[in-house]
Structures are given as C-alpha cells and as structure tokens.
Amino acid sequence: MDLEFIISLIVQIVMIGVIAVALMTAFAAMVMVERKLLGRFTLRYGPNRVGKYGSLQIIADMFKLFFKEEVIPGHVERTVYLMAPGLALVPALMAFAVVPIAGAPFTLPFQIMGTPITINPWIANVNVGVLYILAIGSLGTYGVILGGWSSNNKYSLLGGLRTSAQMLSYELPMGLAMLSAILIVGSMQLTNIVEFQASYLGGFFWLILVQPVAFIVFYICALAEAGRSPFDLPETENELIAGFSTEYGGMKFGLFFAAEYVHMIVVSFIMATVFLGGWSGPFAQQAPFLGIGYLLIKVAFILFTMIWVRASIPRVRFDKLMKFCWKFLLPVSIANAAATALVLAVLFF
C-alpha cells in the first residue's frame, strides 16, 4: 500500500468523524431553533433560562437524558429493543455521505510526509448517488418498525405499522421525483447534478425552475420520510401516546429523537443539492468555502419551512395519507417524469 492511500484513508476517516459530529451538532442546534421558533409561532418566548436565549437548553436535555435511569420493560424483545434506536440513527447519518458540500476540493496548507493533503467536499462520490440515498433512506425505517414491534405494546405496534406502510409508499414518488431531475441532468451522481445546475444561467439554473412539480412532490415525500408534521403518524401524540417510541425512555429515546432530526437535516441537504443548486452560487467555484455557506443557507431555509409547517398544519389521517400517496402523488410524479422524458426526447433527438 502506498503512503498516499493510507493518508487519504486516514483523512477520510477523520472526515467521516467530523461530518458525524457536525450533523449531531446540527441536530442540537435544530432542536433548539425549533423550540424557539415554535415558541414564537405560539406567541411565547421558548426556553430562555439556560445559556444566552436558552441556547444551552438542548445540552441540558441531553445531560438529563444521559443520566436518566435506563428502564428496560420486562415485556420487550430485548435485543431488538436495544438495537432499534441505533438502527434508526445510523442510516440517517449515512445518507449524508454522497452530498457534495462544496464545488472543489480543499487543499490543506500543510503537508504530511511530503504529501499534500486535499480534502474532497464529499465522503463518497458514488456514481449512483441517488440510488444510494433511496436505499439508505429505507434502511432507517427498520429502526422505527423494529422499535415499535419489539416494545410489545399496542400503541408502539400501531406506530410501527404505520411507519412501515407510510415510508414504503412515499419512497416511490420520491424516487420518481428524483428521476425527473436525473433525466434532465443525465447522471445519478450528486456532484454532476450540482455542477449541471451551476453551469447554466450563471449558476442559477436550479432544477426547481424546470421541475417545480418534482420539487413539491419531493418536499412532501421528504416530510413523510422524516416523519414530520403533517405526516408524523408514527408518533401521533394525540392518538398513539408516543407511537413507536412509547416504551423508550432515557438515552434510547434520545437516539430516536436525534434520528428524526438528523433525517430531516440530511433530507434537506439532499433537497437543496438536487433542486436548489447545492453549493452553487456566485463565486462558489472559486472559493469553495463560499459554497458551504450557500448550501447552509438553502438548507436552513428548507428547515425553517418544515418548522413552520409543523406549527400551522394539522395531521393527515392515516388512510388518507396512503390514499394521497397512491392516488395523487404517485400518478402526478409518474406523469411528471413521463412528460420530462417526452420533452427531452423531442428537444434533443
């Protein structure tokens, strides 16, 4: 093995660590922002006792959860019960691997053993990136389903069942929405998708402009995939107590909690990358750090709308949700993909 490979391997591992930590921090920030914003939406202040503006609230929460007694109810399926929270969190983190966060590799200002170190703005530039995302996305569902099933509680079970049905259904329109985008770009690699958007119209040829329908479908599916309101049926506090996580407390619940938010963040990154031009923006090619900024702004905007939606819209009923998916969303996305293909065919052949 040559030195270069080993170094790049080490760099890669460090990168993975950094990204994972960054995502977990983003989760913490996200919870905080959400609580503050929900406070504002309901005419309140939200947490403001710990840290400036309550900024340390989530740290207090995590401390508390960490020190909480780990109850394992006697009636659960032990192994699966303990595994489920991890199964929910890890895939959510993994999906981030293919997202390019900037336009060009960064070169570190120093060398190790004479080798210059460049860091790619992605962890893996898979050429079937979109497929990877879809595949990993459905893995996360297992955590929730298994958690619901192993708890041996009727509420959890119902929550788990709902999740499986919901997530499986929403994969389809989500995939089709992506397909419409892929058809235009001609590649499944996320880097290509972003570069494509960056190279026309002065970097503003965002796919949302040509594929608004696909974007909306994707947005809706993203809410459903992440179990966010109005599709938060796996939890449905008003009906199923806490849905699949009814029997989970302490840190185990903390992991589920984190998984939901990480999922939501990652999905927003993907959405921003595929439809909103990712890192692209003025001078992003020249100064890659600028690209990160652009991406973060876009993601923050998407996340804000998700919180906004949560504060204002009631929940859809479970069977209506399924009907909506199969009878409306799926036909629409199929039609959209077909129309795209047709237009492309007419234009280019």
Next chain:
Amino acid sequence: MTIEAPPPSDNGVEVPAELKQNVFFGKLDDLYNWGRAYSLWPLTMGLACCAIEMIATGTARYDQDRFGAALFRATPRQADFMIVSGTVTKKMLPQIIRIFNQMAEPKYVISMGACANGGGPFKEGYNVVSGIDKFIPVDVYVPGCPPTPQALLNGIIKLQEKIQGQSIKTVPWYRPEERTEPVPMPILGPDLIDPRQVSLIKDTLEKARQPEEAEGDENGEAPRPKRVVKPPKLPTWDITPTDEATALADSINQALQADQAVVPEANTLIVAPEHLVAFGRHVRDDLGYELLSNVTGVDYLGREGDRFEVVYHAYNVRQPEKPALVFKARAAEDKPELPSLYGVWKTCYLQEREIYDLYGINFTDHPNMKRVLLWDGFHGHPLRKDYEEAYYEDPVKPFPSRWPGGDHARAETRNPFGKNVIYPQDWDIDQWTPDEVEHNLDHVIEARDIKEGVDFDTDRIVLNLGPHHPSTHGVFRMVVAMEGETIVDLEPVFGYLHRNHEKIGERNSWIMNMPFTDRLDYLNSMQNNLAYALTVEKLAGLAVPERAEYIRVIMCELTRVFSHMSLVGFLASDLGCMFTPLFYAFEGRERVVDLFEEASGSRMMCNYMRFGGVTYDISDDWLKRAETVTNTLERGLEELHTLITGNEIVLSRTKDIGYLSPEDLLSHGVTGPMLRAAGIKYDIRRVDPYSIYDRFDFDVPTLPDSDIFCRFYQRILEARESIKILRQAYKGIKDTEPGDIMGGKKGYIFRPPAGEAYVRTEHSKGELGFYVVSNKSDSPWRYRVRSPSFINLNALADMCKGGKVADTIVTLGAIDIVLGEVDR
C-alpha cells in the same frame, strides 16, 4: 455517630483525599443538577379543573417552556415529573400509580391544587382520595383551588431548587440496594384497598364485629355519648293536579286503553311501571316528545308507599311551544325495579345506568345494566339517603365537628385507615378476590357480536384509549375494538373524575353548592352558576334586578365565546395541529378570565352569582374594558376561522366524519351545538327563554350535515352570535341603576319552600339543567345536575363505529366534553 474534624493542614493548600473526591463530585453535581433542573419534561396528565390552569401555564402569558419544563411527554417512560393536577379519585388512583411506577428515575411529583394535596372541596366524597401523598411521594405542593399559573410556575422553580440541592453521591437511584420499591398498586374492592393495609383492614373489621362494650376505654375515660341524629324532614308539597295535567292524563289513559296507567300529580304524571314502556312509545310517537332530556332518581326515605322515584323530563323539539312533559315512576324499597326505557329513548343507556349505580334501582331489559360512575364491586349505592360515606358525620352540614360547641374530633381523624375509606362490616377480605376481568373490560367488547360488515378476516385488537391519554380531554376512557385501524366497537368508561358532586350537594346548604357548580364544567363556571341560581330562584320565587340580569348575560356570553374558541383550539390539536390554535384561543381566555377575576375575585372558579342576583357590581371602567376584550375576542375568533376552516387537511379530516342523523341524536338525548349542527333549530335561549335573553336580537344558526365539520363550524357561528348579544348587553346595562344587583330580602339562612324545580339553560355544551327537591330546610333534599357533556357522550359509540382511530379522537373532541361535568 461522631464526626471527626479533619486534621489541620499546615499550609492550607493540600486537600485531603476524601475532600478531593468531594471537590470532584461537587463539580459533577453542578453539572448533573444543572442538566436535570433545566430539563424537566412533564408528563401529559390532566386530572381535573387544575389541568386547565396547567395548560394555561404553558400558554403565551406564562410560558412554562422558558424554564425548560414544557416538553410535555405523553408516555411515562420519557417524563421526568408528574403534575398531579386536580382531584384524584379512587377509580383513577391505580392508573396514576401505575404511571408513576413506569416513570424512570429520577422522577418527581408536583401535587397541584387543594384536591391533590388533601382532597380539597371534595374531600368527603366516597370516590375521592384525600391527598395523593397518601400513596406516592410528593416533592412540591402547590396550594390553591385552582392554583394560578404563577403558583404552578413557582412550584416548578421550587422543584428546580430542590434538584439543585441534590448530590449524585447520595441520590438513591444509582444504588440498587437503596432503590425504592415500586408503589404497590391499590385494588378496587368494596372500597379502595391499599395493599399495605390489608391486615389492618382485617383487624379493624374484626373488632367492629365484636359486640360493643359499654365500659370506658383503656384510659378509663367515659365513652362518648352517641349523638342522636335527627333524620331530615321528608319533603311534601301540594300535589293537587293541575287542569292541564288531568286532561293530559285522561287522554293518555284513553290512548293506552287503561284507566289508571297515568295519574296526574301537581303538574306531573305518575306512570304505573307496567305501562311505562307503552306510555313512552305513545308520548314519543304520537305526542312528539322526541327528546328525553333528563332522567333522575330521588330517594324519599321514610315515605309511605314506594321509596324510590324516577323523574323523567321530556320535550317536544319540533313544536317547542308545547310544554315540558314531566312524568315519574315509582319503585318499592324491597324490590327496586322498573322497566327500562332504552328501547324508546336511547339516552336511557347512560342515565338509567347512573340511577342504577347511585340508587340501586334495577332497570329490566336494559342492555348493559352495570355501574357507570363507580366500579363494579363497590359497596352500596351512595345517593341513597341512608348511605354513609367514610367521613360521614351528619346528614347535612355544618357537621358537628365544625360547629362551635360541638364535638371537635373530625371524622377524618377518627378513621382507622387514615384515608376516606370504609368497608362493609361483614366483608371477609381473605375470601375475596379482585375481579380482574372487570378491570380490563375486553369482555364487554368480546361479548358482542361485531363480525358483521367486515369483509375479510383479520385479527381484532382491543385498545384502551385512556383514562390517561393525551386526547381524551381529561380522565375519560374508551375501549375500542379495531380491525386494522377501523373501529368496530367502542365502549366508553366513565367515573374517573366522579367527585360525588350530588352527594356532597345534598349535604351542603343551598348556597354552599354555588362554588361547587363552578367545578362542574370548569371552563364555564358562570353558566353553571346561572343555571343553579335560576333553579333555586324558580323554587323560591325570587326576582332578579335588571342590572344583575344584564351582568349575568354578559358573564355567560363572555364564557360562551371563550368556551367555543377553546373548543376550536382543542379540536385543532386533536387533529394534530401542534398547539398553535389552542394557544391562540387561550390568549382570548386570559383576557376573559382577567375580567372575571376583577369582577368576582377568581379567574376560574368565580362563585359569582347568588339567588336573586350577583355578588359584586361591575364598574363602568370594567364595562369599557369588556367592550375592548369583546373586540379582541372577535378578532381572535375570525383569525382562528381563517386559519382553520378552509384548510384542506381540516376539511378532509372532518367532512362526513362522525355522522349521526338528527333523529338518532335526539334519541340519544344530545343537545346544544351538536344538535343544531344537525339542522335542528333548538336553542333554549329562544324556545324557553330564561333571564333576559328574550330581549336580545340574535340568530340561532344551524348547519345541515351533522358531521364533525359542522359541529366545529357551528361553534364559530354561535360565538359570533354571542358577540352580538354582548354588544347589545353593553348598551342595555347603561340604562340600569348601578349597585342594584341583589333582589329579595337579606338574611342569613336561606330556605326555599318545599317543592321541586327543574330549570334548563343553554350552556355552551348543551342543555344544562338542575333538578332540585326542597324540604324547606337549609339543604336540598335532592340536587341533580343534568350535565350536557355526560348525556351527549351517549352518542359517541354510534358516531365512531366504522371510523378510524384518528376519527374517534376528533369525534370525541367535537362533542366538547369537560370531565368535571361528565362524571360530576
């Protein structure tokens, strides 16, 4: 143990080894306590009236979330502390303890309100636990009835202080040997059984069975002389039949082709039990009395002839000008039995069960003749006049222990168990086994044949929603059987907040009941006050001055607007709307309760009206502010309307859900906005005007579809009409004489003449009526609340069948129940 002083260190820098550890722990403690103190996740658990103030604590003005203490968790596994907010009943206690045991350490308990602290106003009730701390350890007590939100916030801050005083070294929950055992679950037997007291119970009963010794006790003191209790006077009044009653009785007798089936008495009819069902059919089908609004029992203990009486009040809804039909049936003491009218009016399903529960009158042919408010296995029928609860002292108040010169030993101090429990003397606890099946109730549903209409074979699961559930609006329970997510059957279970309102009411003096009515529908204390005041005024023939009438109307309509707004808010959160609409609605409430606080002295429990008027006058300044508040409310209402009514998801969740035909609604005894949302224009303020409602110009809106959407939208329409009334009342009250707020003559003792009276009012939830019987003494002989929430729930099962779980929650929400009134 002696504590040795640490050896003096010479330079003062070196830290001894064990102290080092303390320093380390000191730092860790800071962090540990900081995290726990500022991250307190409460358990979503509202028990009674106090829960409303608990919700208010979370809303904009108080914002519990500032302290990091408002991430309400519905599951005990994730919660850190439990706010026992309100009255703990014996029926509810096992669930509370189970939830407490399920919470993970470290866990804390805040006992909120007089009831949770020690029984509060309902202390002597036969179904009330006099203080939650008799069973689970309490960390912070918050006094008040209800405590204001500020008080609860203070309680939370106190809890944080307590947590900050703890040390990771000494807290018991990390040491397996010091861990506290789970609290043993109390058992519901003839009364509540604390498993820790089984042997005490056995001994006490054993002793009680011994013949009493006439000698003094071991201290040589002479035994207390037995007090001679004078039985209360039996109510009697003039029963010469009125002409109308005689004419009606004759025509009905003719129709039934029996001579003595119906006998007139005063303005009522006495129906012979064997003709009761035929009579019911006749008056419903031929005379049009479709709505049987009130069914209640009365115990005339000591009367010659039949001891029990069941009184029925029926109305003709389509021809509201026809007078009320009041008929009675009587049952003997040795065989209290009457035919059930369930086949004629479905409303009897619950109302007859209630009579069975409280009076022990058996209704033959009733489909499910079981107790409804208490649990099966409870000993005795509490509303019988000879029933004595654990803290019984005298038939009526004031009890001798509270009376100057009386016996100062209160019944509670004499109770051997230290709680308000009492067991039948001949009960043998060793032979007795708890009835497990009764408790899980699956059998109720299993027993019914509900296979029809299901097109493929799936496993049915029986799911318990409640009594501790975030969306049952308190401690209400529904047992549902589901195929997939479709509801095939539903059985409501009541009584988790049965606070023995009526029993306590019959021991209270007339005026003492006024503050108790506040606690019926605790969102609507003013309307409850009014209904009770009107009833007693009718009995006593009191006139109310003009100004007081206006004040009453203003108070009641303000309440109505708020009540409807909060329904919209609650319904929206039942639909899964976060809390945004609810918090917006509570903004309006804050303003209204501010006005109430100023006028009456209390935010929620106003206790504002009196027989013949109101307690305090209102000032011009108050009126001016009330006008502003009305404008704000109107804006708030329209805002909610624009936010919610047109929303696609709301429409898809509410349209065509929970349908029930107007005929069925009437048969179930449903009244109020639900009935009007089914197209029946029936508003008691119009058809049977009380107070001065006939002076105001307002419409009675109706909607045609009888689904959830109509029920929800109906509330908005009605709130608008109330605002119209308010504006007229603000104008009208200007022409009245300030200060003239009490009619009748002043006096210390109030004794209405003997007789009976039933007055119904249009409450925000439906027809609220009070039925009282007076024996011309200080206390009512019979005090009955016809509570709209309870009776409207009759229709719940029929509305929910065939829907989804989510629909059940919304259907329940749209009925608009308040548990204080459902279970009383």
